[in-house]
Amino acid sequence: MKNMKVSIAGVELKNPVMTASGTFGSGEEFSAFLDLSRLGAVVTKGVAATPWPGNPTPRVAETASGMLNAIGLQNPGIDTFIKRDIPFLKQFDTRIIVNVCGKTAAEYCQVVERLSECPVDLLEINVSCPNVKHGGIAFGQDPVQLQRITQEVKKAARQPVIMKLSPNVTDITEMAKAAEAGGADAVSLINTLTGMKIDIYRRTFALANRTGGLSGPCIKPVAVRMVYQAVRAVNIPVIGMGGIACAEDALEFLMAGASAVSVGTANFHDPAATVKILEGLERFMEEQQVERITDLIRVVE
């Protein structure tokens, strides 16, 4: 039996495989296809202080080796989330990471305060959604604002705070440092890259929102590079994500220095993708005679 345990901000995960926010709901729909207790953590879809209706459809479009989405952070609001989604997840032996979104600093803090009484292990703050005008991206593209929102959230939070960073910036290390300076316990990256697709037969945008977030295997090299840079810029854990579809992909992120990984778009291709990636990691460790998964983290310099 290999030792798969990793630790993020003092919270131990049974393995480094988590779900990427927005691709997995709160796990209920996926529980028919896999045992959620096998995952290191479930990262929920972003939740705000009140229900959000999201964007008009079409909200998704396929691209070469990836997809664009502009869901617009539709969510049922924190009240329903606390009543329904957290009790559901508590049935499983996995860590619960709640992704939080908001339009203002006060709104983020309101959600974070509500969650302080809940059995939630970590908070992930979404300051990087490209699809909502006030969905936090303003905080996520300016290091001064990012540091300030991190400080505000940290004051309100009982659980450790992960800041989820946008790749739509000139220098990711500057953003990672700003989050760290604001008191973040960890950072996660990358969120989606802003993109556009034209439907040539309809002669208009493929997405009603015109632009959307690009995800999937096509963004993985960008994500690995940014994780590598962020790891070397800060002294807090970095959670890596962006196009992970198999164990080999996950290993690239770990070797670049990620303390854990999130699987996102691959869940749409195969609802059991997370568990298959976990099994692939175990197989790789068997073949390579590696005892602890942590021995593979940051092996490239």
Added chain:
Amino acid sequence: MRYKEDCRILSQEEIGKDIFSMWLQTDRIASEARPGQFLSVYTRDASKLLPRPISICDADPEKGCLRLVYRVTGPSSGTRQFSGYHKGICLPVLGPLGNGYPMDVAKGKRLLLLGGGIGIPPLLYTARSLGKNGDVTTVLGYRDKPFMDQEFLPFGKVFCASENGDTAIRGNVLDAVRTEGLSADVIFACGPKPMLRAVKSYAAEKNILCYLSLEERMACGIGACLGCVVRSTEKDEHSQVNNKRVCKDGPVFLSDEVEL
């Protein structure tokens, strides 16, 4: 339950211009499939990331067989790949997904099936499931040449309309309904959005109970990603906003429930 299966292709043929019919051998899906449900269909080489949602056209639960009829949408499309898979090859699918038509509502009632274009296939299993004792009238609308129309004959009267006059009636399905003076207690419809909009207002005008099967771009197909929503008239209990998920809460909705 929903299953991810590799289904052996039993047959594959082109039954109209760019319209293909495929029979699959399934372990469990065929015996659980209900009329109006769909499958997520994946390309074999995973070259397309997202599954294509394709409605179940017909099923033989005893033999475990299931039929899909689909349209090839372009030269580099996933459906073009599907059409190139020969008999004997295995196709990865997930299903059955969605709710399907409320068959109990139609029992003992005069049912009108309205199908437009690639919305026609799911109505076949619907008609078959009501059996020969059902009181079913089918109206099928085409852009040009009809397909599958003969297959509905065992289940009641069939009327075909086409926009360029390749059939007896020129026009769309509602033109046919009006020309033939058809009436019903319940309507089940599937087709393009403009047709469904017209059917919705027709049903409201005539005060007929009406169910519509919707189509939307999907990603997960199981209700998690919120990619494929439709505006709902009332606040939805799951989403807490006026949005329902086409893949999970639908694809079949009561016409008054949704805004098109």
